[in-house]
Amino acid sequence: MIDAAIDVFIIVLLFAAFGLLHSFLASLKVKQYLHKWLGRHIAFYRLTYNVISIVLLLILLELAPHPDIQLYNLPVPFDIIILVPQLLSLAGIFWTLKYFCAREFLGINQIIRWFNNEYDKKELDEHLTLRIGGPYKYTRHPIYFFSITLLLFRAEMNLYYLVFLFCIAAYFVIGSYYEEKKLVKQFGEVYKNYQNRVPRIFPWKIFKI
Numbered sequence: 001m002i003d004a005a006i007d008v009f010i011i012v013l014l015f016a017a018f019g020l021l022h023s024f025l026a027s028l029k030v031k032q033y034l035h036k037w038l039g040r041h042i043a044f045y046r047l048t049y050n051v052i053s054i055v056l057l058l059i060l061l062e063l064a065p066h067p068d069i070q071l072y073n074l075p076v077p078f079d080i081i082i083l084v085p086q087l088l089s090l091a092g093i094f095w096t097l098k099y100f101c102a103r104e105f106l107g108i109n110q111i112i113r114w115f116n117n118e119y120d121k122k123e124l125d126e127h128l129t130l131r132i133g134g135p136y137k138y139t140r141h142p143i144y145f146f147s148i149t150l151l152l153f154r155a156e157m158n159l160y161y162l163v164f165l166f167c168i169a170a171y172f173v174i175g176s177y178y179e180e181k182k183l184v185k186q187f188g189e190v191y192k193n194y195q196n197r198v199p200r201i202f203p204w205k206i207f208k209i
Contacts, residue, residue: 007065008163014060015167021056023175025049028182031124043114046126047107069159079155086153092135092146099134100143128186132194138203140180140194144172145201176200 024030026049035042074082103109104126135142151165180200183191199205 004067004069004159007067008159011064011160011163012167014064015164015171018056018060019167019171019174022053022171023178025052027178028124028185035124040114042124043110044107045124046105046110050107065160067159067163071157071159071162073157074155082153082155086150089146089150089153093143093150096135096142096146099131099136101129104129128183130183130187130191130194132198137198138206139201140198141172141176141201144176145203148172148201173201 031042031045034045038045101109107126110126135146139145148165148169151168154161177200180191180195184195
């Protein structure tokens with residue numbers, strides 16, 4: 001048990017370091033500082049940031065210990081039944097993508113604007129868009145919600161995966177807080193009103209009478 005506790009501590013520590021660095025590089029202050037040096041070349045920052053994030057995450061997953069203590073293994077037919085919420089979560093992710101500009105998120109649009117000389121000198125690394133339709137009517141961060149539920153419902157669970165799920169969920173909750181600070185600066189009272197109407201991640205208001 002002591003070895004397992006140490007493994008859990010190391011996993012959480014690695015994820016915390018990743019989350020801090022990831023949030024730091026995504027912060028408005030860092031982008032503004034880099035914009036002073038890069039000018040219009042800040043258009044390449046979003047794509048570079050995403051590549052760095054993926055590489056760091058892969059390194060983290062490689063370095064992290066993998067305690068294989070099994071917590072449960074659902075028997076038939078429950079291992080099949082649990083596929084239902086997984087499939088619904090996956091459908092929710094695709095639903096969200098219909099209202100989500102993937103090319104802007106990945107950094108492709110920014111580079112296209114740069115090559116077409118359409119990139120404003122004052123522009124940072126992305127065009128922020130206020131989305132309130134579709135799944136955004138029930139949760140302000142539907143991609144986070146559906147990702148959590150997709151990861152949560154599993155026929156088999158071990159200690160490593162449970163800690164991984166906890167770290168991902170914690171990062172989504174904390175990261176969404178800082179993400180919304182930028183959205184409030186961008187959209188002001190409009191976004192504040194949206195915050196008052198719609199839950200941040202978990203759409204609990206759909207159950208409210």
